[in-house]
Structures are given as structure tokens and as C-alpha cells.
Amino acid sequence: MLLTPRLAAFDMDGTLLNEHSQMADATKEACRMLREQGCKLVISTGRTYGSAQIPIDSFPFDGYVCSNGATIYEADGSMVRRTTLPKEMVSGAIHALRQEAIYYELHDTASNRWMVKEDRERLEALVEEDTSVEGISMRRFAFYKLARVVPLAELLEGVESGETEVVKLFIWHNNPQRLDWVREQLEPWSHCSSITTSGQHNVEIIPHGVSKWEGLLYFCHKWGISSEQVMAFGDAENDREALTEAGYSVAMENASPEIKEVARFLAPHHNEDGVARFIRERVLGSK
Incomplete structure (x- = not known):
């Protein structure tokens, strides 16, 4: 049975990006096809917004959860929420x-x-x-x-x-x-x-209280999407909350053992087009 997410959230380093910190063409194409099915695409990263823009090469995401959820941006780059350290x-x-x-x-x-x-x-x-x-x-x-x-x-x-x-x-x-x-x-x-x-x-x-998942909830509320309809990809400890709460939680093959235990699904290695392959096989139903 194919998975039916309405929102797909992507960690960047070790997940969406390959070892050269690039978003591969195969990944871009899979994301485009996912969007054509009506799925929203959101970056979920520890990077700043500016740093997140460098490797995606102007790919049009629908929103950005940056700095592990401390800053949230709309598709046009406008900041809609920030939480600062004292x-x-x-x-x-x-x-x-x-x-x-x-x-x-x-x-x-x-x-x-x-x-x-x-x-x-x-x-x-x-x-x-x-x-x-x-x-x-x-x-x-x-x-x-x-x-x-x-x-x-x-x-x-x-x-x-x-x-x-x-x-x-x-x-x-x-x-x-x-x-x-x-x-x-x-x-x-x-x-x-x-x-x-x-x-x-x-x-x-x-x-305190900030996480990628808390940031993703902003978009869930905005678009009327339940946690069960969220697909979250990640590989590290700062993805734990998102992988725990998302209905379709996907850990990369290169993820830590602790994070793999949290996720429901496992994607191939990030340097082997893991995100693209998972989307094509488990969501789009193609090889």
C-alpha cells in the first residue's frame, strides 16, 4: 500500500543533501512529482534560513523550519515566527x-x-x-x-x-x-x-520548548493537516521530535541507531538518493 502524506518535511544535512551538500537532480525530480500529487514540501533544518538556501538551488519549497524550529519562514522567505535565547x-x-x-x-x-x-x-x-x-x-x-x-x-x-x-x-x-x-x-x-x-x-x-516538530505544527495548522498526514525525513537527534510525532516517520540508512528506533520507515543512505528512492517507491509507486 502506498503512503499518502499531505506534508513532507525534510532535514537537510545527512538526509535531503548528499555528501557534497547538494540536492541531487533525482531528489529534485522526486520532490516535484510529490508536489504534483498535492503534497506540501517543507525544509526542516538546523541551518539558518540563509544557509538553507545555498544547496537547494532555488528549488521552490512551501515553507522553512530553520535553526531547529527557532525561526519559521513562508515560501517567499518572510519570517513568521522567531524564538530567541535570553x-x-x-x-x-x-x-x-x-x-x-x-x-x-x-x-x-x-x-x-x-x-x-x-x-x-x-x-x-x-x-x-x-x-x-x-x-x-x-x-x-x-x-x-x-x-x-x-x-x-x-x-x-x-x-x-x-x-x-x-x-x-x-x-x-x-x-x-x-x-x-x-x-x-x-x-x-x-x-x-x-x-x-x-x-x-x-x-x-x-x-527551551523549541524543536523542528513545533515549527512544523505551524504549517500543519495553516494548511489543516494532521500529524498523521505528515511525512518527516531525518537522521539525527535534532529530528527526534519530528520522527516521533509524524504519522510517516522516515529515518535514513545513515541515521544513528537511536533515531532508527524512533522511525516507522527506513530510507536508503543519503548519499544514494535515499529520499528520492523512498518517495518514488513508497509514495509514487514507481522505481
């Missing part, structure tokens, strides 16, 4: 993280990825340290091409004044065990923030 939490986290050589970015409502100028040299050494780590090319791209680097005092002033509204802290290290230290440092703000991850080498700090 100013004092952001300032405190910056001071805590600067104690060690830990790669971190502050993502704001304008899709900026802020980095502290005074930390630049030691973070560059960290990024260049191990080229074998999965995701290292993405870190380099963000570090050299996407990051907005400003002096510490200027960044703190922007946060305190409200000019910079931070929705997520992205923290990365090539040694996953160092992230345990990060979790300890951020424990004092556990009442107003949550920690999730999109891979073993990072943690992502988002406002």
Missing part, C-alpha cells in the same frame, strides 16, 4: 566557551553566523587540525566564507542591545568527548535552553 544566557555562554579552544558560532534571526575576532586564530588551528573528520569541509566553508567576525566587545554589545537576536549556538569539536565539557559549562542555563545535536561532533543550543 540575552544573559548568550553573554554567559560566550564567556564560558572562550575558556577552551572550542569552535562556536552564534546564529541570529538575520541568518548571520557570528564569531569572536579574538578567538579566530586558535579556532582556525582547530578547523585545520583533522581533515578526516566528517563535516570538516562544512566547518571550513562556514569559517572562511559564512562567518561574520567581530570583536568580542562589539558582539556582546549587539546581544545586550537586542540588535543581534540569537536563536541558536552551534558548537563543534573534532573530539566528541570535548563536548561533554561544553554541556557542563551550559548547565546553568538549562532552565531556558535545550541541547540537541545534528552529529557526534557538535551540539546545538536552542531556546
